[in-house]
Structure formats: structure tokens, C-alpha cells
Amino acid sequence: MAANFETSQIKGSDEVYDLCCSICEDDDIYKEGRFHCKKCSKYFCDSCVLTHNKFHKDHSVTEKDEGDNLPVNKIFDDTLELCVEHFSEKLTMFCDDHEKLLCQLCLLHYHRQCSQVVILADKIKSTGQCMDVARIAKRIEELHGRLEDAVKIGEKNMKSLQTSYENVLEEILNLRRQINETLDRLQQETIQKLEQLHSSLKISLEKDSKQCVEFMSKLKEYDINCSENISSEQSFIFYKKCLDQTASADLFLGKQIKNAYIEFQHNTDLKQYLDSCTELVNITIHEDPQRNCVDPNRVVSVKDQSQFNVRSTTDRNDCFITGICEASNGVIIIVDRNNKYVKLLDQAFNLIKQVQLPARPYLISKISPNVVAVAFGPEASVPQIHFLRVDKVRIVTLNNIELEQHCNGMAIHQGDLFVTSSTAVCQYTMEGRLVKKLYEEKSTCFNGIGVSPDGKRIYVTDDDDSLFTLTRDGEVTVTLHDPAFRTNYYIPNIHVAATGQVFVFGEKTVNQVATDGKKVLNTIKLGKINPRSVYFNADTNKMVVGFNGDDDVVEFKTKVS
Missing domain, CATH: 3.30.160.60 (Classic Zinc Finger)
Incomplete structure (x- = not known):
């Protein structure tokens, strides 16, 4: 064996012991x-x-x-x-x-x-x-320390998980109480309205009955047989009064309520909405990537690559893959700008399902294991983000929001939405309300944006081949300029993996950047030009790259060193 491990042999001697002191x-x-x-x-x-x-x-x-x-x-x-x-x-x-x-x-x-x-x-x-025993020993020692940290993080996460479980359970019960209170109020108001209608109709019916009796009594007063023994003048008066009274009775009978009842009609909007709900609230899991013990600064390099055609039979134009991510079940989700599609692909990149979008999708961002956000870029007449749920082989639209500014780049971290416009980096709520403008620079045009898994760093690219690293408060800590970041288009040319690796892509390369934003760790040559989207999965050691005006995506098998 080539390994240089030492045995229990006395140095300078031929004696070998099974056990040493x-x-x-x-x-x-x-x-x-x-x-x-x-x-x-x-x-x-x-x-x-x-x-x-x-x-x-x-x-x-x-x-x-x-x-x-x-x-x-x-x-x-x-x-x-x-x-x-x-x-x-x-x-x-x-x-x-x-x-x-x-x-x-x-x-x-x-x-x-x-x-x-x-x-x-x-x-x-x-x-x-x-074997480099010293290097292996150092690596084992390093991993041992990180695993000990992972155990501590796991214990902390268990406490945090229990706390969050109890909080969410309480919120569910509170929401149910609020819904019950609202339903009780609606029931009370509806019953009150029913009682008012019942009372009003009952009074009308009683009034009609009373008038009927009055008409009957008055008509009895006019005895036609008696009209023969009166004068001509009295007879004329009698005749006219009879006509007036019968006309009034006919008019009343024509207006009388023929069939009185109260009808119940469902609130179909409310019923349809409740029927469409699959859960009372949307519950998502937020995992701390640190528990995976992945060092995002270890160099990612390419071992092998393959090309896969993602064009569908309904595509009228060349594909323009502007975003890639992956659902929890391994389904690959891509957005095709030129054909206005969201496409679901299996691991072999075969089409499972596609859904037409109302406008050209500019990028996609994962929110939770099966929920994504699709943004429509600067060319959209109204800046919008649509939220979609991928359910096995279905794509369901949840809702959409409008923004105050056009979206050049988008990143989502634990309920906070970060967006780049031409000159500003902004933070929104998931409902589309502007929280604050984190950073503004009118001399440049911002493109892509990404957030570190712990949320402490925000990475922003611009049209001047630069990468800015910001704190959560918007303070620029590092600015890295590299010609390799240059693109032929104004595109969101950054991808921050779920495990923290930072990738900035240019015209011909994908560049891995240190998480502090200070240097390029490695440059991956693509062999093709104009990449438009990048997705990296550290669990499978695969990187997928989509291109501008190209029906093929490239899957790179990677290794970490």
C-alpha cells in the first residue's frame, strides 16, 4: 500500500511489538x-x-x-x-x-x-x-471542529424549531379564532338582515289583508237592487261611486303580493375561495445552511459536462433561459423569456409541464421548497412579480404583486424581498410594500443581486464589471472589479447558491468569488458565449447554465477542492 502510516516498530531496531507503552x-x-x-x-x-x-x-x-x-x-x-x-x-x-x-x-x-x-x-x-498524512490529519481535525460546531448548531436549531413550532401553532389558533369571530359577525349580520326582511314582508302582508277586508266592507255598502228606488241623480252618483270603488279594488289586487317567501342564496365567491384553499396558512421551512457544514469558499471546478435540449414543441422562438432553480422533489424549474414559459424538467431535462406567462420572464428566485417568484424585467409595462407553487407536476399561480420600480435583479431571504433597479438597491415586503432604499448610486446601473444564506451579506453587480458586497444595512464593505464580469447585455449576472457559494458570470465564463467579495477563487470556461442564468447544487455537485438564444442548457459535473 502507498500510504506512509507508521507502525509500532522501535526506531533503529528490528523489534516489533503488538502493543507499546x-x-x-x-x-x-x-x-x-x-x-x-x-x-x-x-x-x-x-x-x-x-x-x-x-x-x-x-x-x-x-x-x-x-x-x-x-x-x-x-x-x-x-x-x-x-x-x-x-x-x-x-x-x-x-x-x-x-x-x-x-x-x-x-x-x-x-x-x-x-x-x-x-x-x-x-x-x-x-x-x-x-498519501499526504499531514494534510489528511489537518483536514480531519478541521472537519471534527466543524462537526462539533454542527452538533451545537443542531441543538440550537432543535430549540429554535420547537419555539417556532409553538409560535406557528399559536398563530394558526389565533387565525382560526379571528376567522371564527369574522364568521360569527357575518352570521349575526345576515340573521339581522333576515329578521328585518321577515318583519318588513310580514307587515306588508298584514297591511294587504287589512285593505282587502276594507274593500270588501265598502263594496257591500253598494247594493245594486236598492238603486231602482232612488232618483236619477242619486242613481248616477251611486253608479260613479261603484265604478271608483271597483277600480280601486282592481288596482289594489293588481299590486297585491301574490307569493311571499324568503330565498337563501350562497355567497359563491366565498364558497369558491374556501373550496380552492388547500391549507389555512402557508407554512414553509427555513433551514440554516450552516448545519450542512459546507465551506462556500472551497473551489468548485469542472469534471465533466453535458448539453441538453429544452425546446418544447410549442416554442416558436429560440429559447432564452433567464432563470433556473430546483424544487424539493428534484424537478428543475426554468423560465424561458423568448417563449414566455415556465417549464418543469426532470433530472434528464425532459419536459414534464409548462405554463404560459402573461409577459416575458426576466428571472426566477426560490422562496421555499416548492414556491418560486418570477419577475418581469425592465421591459414590462408594469413591474410585477408572480408567485407560483410547483405541486408534483402542476404549476399553480398563488398571487402577484406590483413594485414601485422596474426589477433588474431579485433575491428573497426569509420573507424579505431585495430588488435592484437601475440606480438603487431596495428592500420590499412580500406584499410589495417598499421598506427602504438600502443603497443608491446614480453613476452606475445595477444588474443582479444575491443574499448570503445567513442574510448578513448582499451581493450586487453593475454594468461596470463590478461586484459590490453590502451589509444588511446597505453599507458597501468591498468593491471587486474584474473584466471577467463583463456581459454583452444588462442582465442579473450573479447566483448565490443555497450553500453560500457566490458565482458571477460574464460573456464566456462563470467566476466563483470568495464570500467576503474580495477575490475570484476560480474561473470556469463555458465553451459557449452569453450565459444568461446559473444554478449550482452542492448536494449533487452539479451546475446548470442557460444561455441567450440557445435551445441547450449545459450541465457541469463539478468537484470541490
Whole structure:
């Protein structure tokens, strides 16, 4: 094996011991460890055991000669050479294509198509390199420290999770109480209206009945048979009064309510809205990226790349992919400016679903695992942002907001909306209300904007090939100028990954920038011009790039070093 790990061998001697004295070994002196203290978990030579027994008389010490099996402190256990997945198989090969150790079953199941598979012995001979033990040890120590921090963060997050759960539960119950109060008020007002209508109609019916009785009584007064015994003048008067009275009765009967009842009609708007609701409130999960223990300043480089065509049969123009992100179920979401579509793609970039938009989408930003915001850029007559939910294979419009200024760039962090216009960086609420203008510079034109996962840094690009790093209060801490940031169009040419990596793209490259904004860590050459959108997923180690006027997106398989 090529690794330069030391054994328990006496330097300058041919003697090798299974166990060395723990005390002497700390001083680079190698003596046989003939005694073992279980309580101290240490081995002692003939000299050191005397000192140990003097100070620890209550400890039980086992001597090797007594026939007891002393625990052996092995550098490696017996499972080292076994495959992690196929634990009964030994690791005998190495795949250069995927940089993985293989057993026979790994080769059979997963790597039969790989062209660079060699046996371990040949791999060691071909590299001729030994393991950098010091570097590995330093890396292990660094990761150990970060994992300890992750445990503390996890404990803190558990408390925060419980608190947020209790707060949200209380808010749900409060909202339900408010809805109940509103429904109680509507019920009371509706019943009051019902009672008023009932009373009014009842009075009208009673009045009609009373008038009917009065008419009947008056008509009885006019006895036609009696009119023969009166004078001509009295007869004429009698006749005219009869006509007047019968006309009044006919008029009343024509106006009388024929069928009186109260009808109930649903408030269809309210019922349809309630039927369309799938939840009482929108509950989202906010995860602290620090718990993933990803160092965003480790260099991302390209291992391999592939091209995928994302043009659909209904597209009338060349694709112009202005935004890319990913839903929690792995579905890739892209916006196509030229064809006014939001498209859902599977991991092989096959079209699952697409929805037409009312205007040309300028960019997309992820809000929660399955909710995205789509902004319409400077060319839109009304500055708008539409909020969409991706539900399995559906795209549902939730709502939209209008802004006070055109949107050149957009970033969303835990309910805060950050937007760049031509000369200003602004903060909005998710309802579209302007909170404040964070930063303004009238001598430049701002393009893209991104926010670090912890929300402490805001990154802004402009048309002068610059990257500004701002605090949450809008103070510029760093300005980085690099010709590689130059683009042929005024576009939001920045992507901040969920794990904190900062990427600024130019005409031909994607440039990884340190999170403090002070320097470029790495430049990835694309092999194509005019990138328009970038998305990086540290979990899958993949970067997807969309281009201007191009039906293909490029997927880069990356590695971190």
C-alpha cells in the first residue's frame, strides 16, 4: 500500500511489538506494553507500571503474561478493505471516471460502462504517490471542529424549531379564532338582515289583508237592487261611486303580493375561495445552511459536462433561459423569456409541464421548497412579480404583486424581498410594500443581486464589471472589479447558491468569488458565449447554465477542492 502510516516498530531496531507503552510512545520511545489499565485505557512497560501503581492503587492492572487477552489498539479495523455498500466484498479496484473505490459487485452493477477502471495495485504504481498524512490529519481535525460546531448548531436549531413550532401553532389558533369571530359577525349580520326582511314582508302582508277586508266592507255598502228606488241623480252618483270603488279594488289586487317567501342564496365567491384553499396558512421551512457544514469558499471546478435540449414543441422562438432553480422533489424549474414559459424538467431535462406567462420572464428566485417568484424585467409595462407553487407536476399561480420600480435583479431571504433597479438597491415586503432604499448610486446601473444564506451579506453587480458586497444595512464593505464580469447585455449576472457559494458570470465564463467579495477563487470556461442564468447544487455537485438564444442548457459535473 502507498500510504506512509507508521507502525509500532522501535526506531533503529528490528523489534516489533503488538502493543507499546502509551507513556513512552508519547516521547517517541518504543517499549513493549506488557500491562494494561482498563480504567485509564493505557498500556505500560515494566518501568511505567510502577509509577502508575504508586499513584493509582485502586486501579486494576492486567499483565500480558497472566494469559488475559489485552485489547489491541489497531490502526485499522478488519472492515477497512471491505466495500461500504457490499460489506462482504473486498475493495480491489478504482474508477478514475468517478474517483471511487470498487469491489466486484460495484463494477458489475454501476461501473460496467466506465472506461477508466483499474485494479488498486496498478493504480498505486501509476500514481507513484504516497498519501499526504499531514494534510489528511489537518483536514480531519478541521472537519471534527466543524462537526462539533454542527452538533451545537443542531441543538440550537432543535430549540429554535420547537419555539417556532409553538409560535406557528399559536398563530394558526389565533387565525382560526379571528376567522371564527369574522364568521360569527357575518352570521349575526345576515340573521339581522333576515329578521328585518321577515318583519318588513310580514307587515306588508298584514297591511294587504287589512285593505282587502276594507274593500270588501265598502263594496257591500253598494247594493245594486236598492238603486231602482232612488232618483236619477242619486242613481248616477251611486253608479260613479261603484265604478271608483271597483277600480280601486282592481288596482289594489293588481299590486297585491301574490307569493311571499324568503330565498337563501350562497355567497359563491366565498364558497369558491374556501373550496380552492388547500391549507389555512402557508407554512414553509427555513433551514440554516450552516448545519450542512459546507465551506462556500472551497473551489468548485469542472469534471465533466453535458448539453441538453429544452425546446418544447410549442416554442416558436429560440429559447432564452433567464432563470433556473430546483424544487424539493428534484424537478428543475426554468423560465424561458423568448417563449414566455415556465417549464418543469426532470433530472434528464425532459419536459414534464409548462405554463404560459402573461409577459416575458426576466428571472426566477426560490422562496421555499416548492414556491418560486418570477419577475418581469425592465421591459414590462408594469413591474410585477408572480408567485407560483410547483405541486408534483402542476404549476399553480398563488398571487402577484406590483413594485414601485422596474426589477433588474431579485433575491428573497426569509420573507424579505431585495430588488435592484437601475440606480438603487431596495428592500420590499412580500406584499410589495417598499421598506427602504438600502443603497443608491446614480453613476452606475445595477444588474443582479444575491443574499448570503445567513442574510448578513448582499451581493450586487453593475454594468461596470463590478461586484459590490453590502451589509444588511446597505453599507458597501468591498468593491471587486474584474473584466471577467463583463456581459454583452444588462442582465442579473450573479447566483448565490443555497450553500453560500457566490458565482458571477460574464460573456464566456462563470467566476466563483470568495464570500467576503474580495477575490475570484476560480474561473470556469463555458465553451459557449452569453450565459444568461446559473444554478449550482452542492448536494449533487452539479451546475446548470442557460444561455441567450440557445435551445441547450449545459450541465457541469463539478468537484470541490
